Amino acid sequence: MARTSPGDKKQRILDAAVVEIARRGFHLTTVAMIARRAGVADGTIYLYFKNKEEVLVSLFDRALGRFIEEGRDRLAGFAGAEAKLRDIVERHLTLVGQDRDLAIITQVELRHSLHFMEELSRAQVGRYLEIIAEVLAEGRDEGIFRAGLDPVLGAKAIFGILDEMATDWVLSRRNTRLEGKAREVADLILGGVARCPRPEN
Amino acid sequence: MARTSPGDKKQRILDAAVVEIARRGFHLTTVAMIARRAGVADGTIYLYFKNKEEVLVSLFDRALGRFIEEGRDRLAGFAGAEAKLRDIVERHLTLVGQDRDLAIITQVELRHSLHFMEELSRAQVGRYLEIIAEVLAEGRDEGIFRAGLDPVLGAKAIFGILDEMATDWVLSRRNTRLEGKAREVADLILGGVARCPRPEN
Amino acid sequence: MARTSPGDKKQRILDAAVVEIARRGFHLTTVAMIARRAGVADGTIYLYFKNKEEVLVSLFDRALGRFIEEGRDRLAGFAGAEAKLRDIVERHLTLVGQDRDLAIITQVELRHSLHFMEELSRAQVGRYLEIIAEVLAEGRDEGIFRAGLDPVLGAKAIFGILDEMATDWVLSRRNTRLEGKAREVADLILGGVARCPRPEN
Amino acid sequence: MARTSPGDKKQRILDAAVVEIARRGFHLTTVAMIARRAGVADGTIYLYFKNKEEVLVSLFDRALGRFIEEGRDRLAGFAGAEAKLRDIVERHLTLVGQDRDLAIITQVELRHSLHFMEELSRAQVGRYLEIIAEVLAEGRDEGIFRAGLDPVLGAKAIFGILDEMATDWVLSRRNTRLEGKAREVADLILGGVARCPRPEN
DNA sequence: GATGAATGAGTATTCATTCAT
DNA sequence: CATGAATGAATACTCATTCAT
Numbered sequence: 001m002a003r004t005s006p007g008d009k010k011q012r013i014l015d016a017a018v019v020e021i022a023r024r025g026f027h028l029t030t031v032a033m034i035a036r037r038a039g040v041a042d043g044t045i046y047l048y049f050k051n052k053e054e055v056l057v058s059l060f061d062r063a064l065g066r067f068i069e070e071g072r073d074r075l076a077g078f079a080g081a082e083a084k085l086r087d088i089v090e091r092h093l094t095l096v097g098q099d100r101d102l103a104i105i106t107q108v109e110l111r112h113s114l115h116f117m118e119e120l121s122r123a124q125v126g127r128y129l130e131i132i133a134e135v136l137a138e139g140r141d142e143g144i145f146r147a148g149l150d151p152v153l154g155a156k157a158i159f160g161i162l163d164e165m166a167t168d169w170v171l172s173r174r175n176t177r178l179e180g181k182a183r184e185v186a187d188l189i190l191g192g193v194a195r196c197p198r199p200e201n
Numbered sequence: 202m203a204r205t206s207p208g209d210k211k212q213r214i215l216d217a218a219v220v221e222i223a224r225r226g227f228h229l230t231t232v233a234m235i236a237r238r239a240g241v242a243d244g245t246i247y248l249y250f251k252n253k254e255e256v257l258v259s260l261f262d263r264a265l266g267r268f269i270e271e272g273r274d275r276l277a278g279f280a281g282a283e284a285k286l287r288d289i290v291e292r293h294l295t296l297v298g299q300d301r302d303l304a305i306i307t308q309v310e311l312r313h314s315l316h317f318m319e320e321l322s323r324a325q326v327g328r329y330l331e332i333i334a335e336v337l338a339e340g341r342d343e344g345i346f347r348a349g350l351d352p353v354l355g356a357k358a359i360f361g362i363l364d365e366m367a368t369d370w371v372l373s374r375r376n377t378r379l380e381g382k383a384r385e386v387a388d389l390i391l392g393g394v395a396r397c398p399r400p401e402n
Numbered sequence: 403m404a405r406t407s408p409g410d411k412k413q414r415i416l417d418a419a420v421v422e423i424a425r426r427g428f429h430l431t432t433v434a435m436i437a438r439r440a441g442v443a444d445g446t447i448y449l450y451f452k453n454k455e456e457v458l459v460s461l462f463d464r465a466l467g468r469f470i471e472e473g474r475d476r477l478a479g480f481a482g483a484e485a486k487l488r489d490i491v492e493r494h495l496t497l498v499g500q501d502r503d504l505a506i507i508t509q510v511e512l513r514h515s516l517h518f519m520e521e522l523s524r525a526q527v528g529r530y531l532e533i534i535a536e537v538l539a540e541g542r543d544e545g546i547f548r549a550g551l552d553p554v555l556g557a558k559a560i561f562g563i564l565d566e567m568a569t570d571w572v573l574s575r576r577n578t579r580l581e582g583k584a585r586e587v588a589d590l591i592l593g594g595v596a597r598c599p600r601p602e603n
Numbered sequence: 604m605a606r607t608s609p610g611d612k613k614q615r616i617l618d619a620a621v622v623e624i625a626r627r628g629f630h631l632t633t634v635a636m637i638a639r640r641a642g643v644a645d646g647t648i649y650l651y652f653k654n655k656e657e658v659l660v661s662l663f664d665r666a667l668g669r670f671i672e673e674g675r676d677r678l679a680g681f682a683g684a685e686a687k688l689r690d691i692v693e694r695h696l697t698l699v700g701q702d703r704d705l706a707i708i709t710q711v712e713l714r715h716s717l718h719f720m721e722e723l724s725r726a727q728v729g730r731y732l733e734i735i736a737e738v739l740a741e742g743r744d745e746g747i748f749r750a751g752l753d754p755v756l757g758a759k760a761i762f763g764i765l766d767e768m769a770t771d772w773v774l775s776r777r778n779t780r781l782e783g784k785a786r787e788v789a790d791l792i793l794g795g796v797a798r799c800p801r802p803e804n
Numbered sequence: 805g806a807t808g809a810a811t812g813a814g815t816a817t818t819c820a821t822t823c824a825t
Numbered sequence: 826c827a828t829g830a831a832t833g834a835a836t837a838c839t840c841a842t843t844c845a846t
Contacts, residue, residue: 185358443811
């Protein structure tokens, strides 16, 4: 009778890492703490991860990977760029808002160093930005988004807004539901702050 | 003629810290490295700062403090919320874009830990968000911004966009000028991504 | 055949500490010096001891612990309080006189600070004083010691004499054998300095 | 108008040192702490003392020096070795018992290292032991002390008893008066623990 | 695969002491 | 004499990582 399958053990380590790192931060969390919570020996962690930092990276990859794959499929089901964009906003905020421990890690702990951020940027976030940019381009071509819109710049702006909302929610310890802001945020992204049409001046 | 005044020494330490920390990151930069570049003894740093972390905090305070004070005065000279908002965008991107070393620190190194970010958030960033929110409220009351606009949410969104632009610029090692995007970014903030007026659908 | 058992390693660290600390004193002895002589890594010491100071305490505990346990059994074999007292004197001086390095530690290095001495005093020395006091009470009840003798005060006085003899021997670098004084010291403790019976005056 | 005479300043430093070192121990007391309490600059201490350790030595010298000089004169006034011995006991305990801060220093802080103790031993304590030994020799020659008494050994024993009483008093935080034990201690020194004459056995 | 004892590199910080004023 | 800003040597301790079992 196998008590633990290998995959099980790897998941347990990641699950333990989320809790411990969210609680104390990456630098104050020791490998031994993660190992203890996961119920494995310190050395066992090195059978599944190259080093401590890779545990952190894997945490992010697991979360964002799921999010992106799932998101791509879902988007195909929506007709029209606006609906797609609204879905992106809602899913982003919902996902982050579901797991505060994970949110602490993605919004704070993951942004340790230049080296680290560059790595993340190149990896997953880039794919996410591309998806958003595609939606923007699609909307522009459909004529529902501005003709002069730069999809790449727009994607970064949208990501910046969503990221800031998430960080703000993590830092404020309030119990508001992050996804409650989805509609208003989407409206802002779509319509900007200015009145439309602008008053002639 | 005194070779060094006390203020001089403190500034030299901060200047040295920017360079060293930007180059290697906070954790890989030793106090000895900062001291050597500043031309002081290791112990001297502790005459001016409580510990290594306080050097990092002071770096940020010096930079953002200047920015906010200066900004408030400047804004008073602009008539109309739109002009003010455009000035905020331009100055934010210009400031960040002027000193890549400092930008690395504000966009990356400063975001070390939950504790750290909370501290920053409570302190200076909160004041910055308030200024933006005031401009948004002013514009809404003037009738040039949307009637239903939430100034606080809007301020966070704008900050998120600017912050993401800054981070993106730091991570991309390209030699583009960050402030070159100011106009386009401001347009996006003002008008959103959607065409205006929206096509009836 | 295991090269090192865990107990072995702990003992080796203690043995190394005696030599190094006796040679240079506690403060001038670094953890690295002890580790090197013990043939272990610096960090290994912290697997067995909480900190450097605990190594010193353990040294004392090991030595005095043995002495007290062994002594209690031995005393049971002696008939009469005088014989027991003479045995205490002889064993105390013999033990100290056997290992000059250990003696340096117990007579000098261990007396670092008020905190330290209080701790020692509460711990082992108190038990030793009790044993002596019991012997004095027994002798008093047997009628061979003075009727008015306060066993607790007497025990302290005796300990003071033995401790001073030990310290004096450590400080004088002569090669005299400390236990050679046992008989004379015991006579002094038993009979005091005054002639007996005192000349009427 | 001289606010402070040089001697004044040196005394103030020593007075400050007694308090600070008694409170925290020698190693945890910084030169800056002593300077602050004395109301002088850190560097000023080095005008009067070679280094921090010399402050500690001077403390002891000042105290024991006074004691010995005063004692020698006083002893001349007593007729008979027993009276002299009783006076030594009483004065030793009285002096220690008068100033707990100073007592902490002489009984605990001064016993730092082999080097330190050897220095003290050679210096003042040796003179004190000689005085006691002289009294013992005098008593022996007068016929009131045992004929076989070794004055040097006896002096050490007596010093050991007095020293242990003093240390015990420092470590027990009780408010007993140390000099209250003088008579009983002197009786013990004179008569030992055994009944006199001993019962034939 | 799993363990966990052992390793040893790595560094912030203190504080006695100096010396220019 | 006095100051106190500046110095810089010196070290206990942690913890990621390894590897013999």
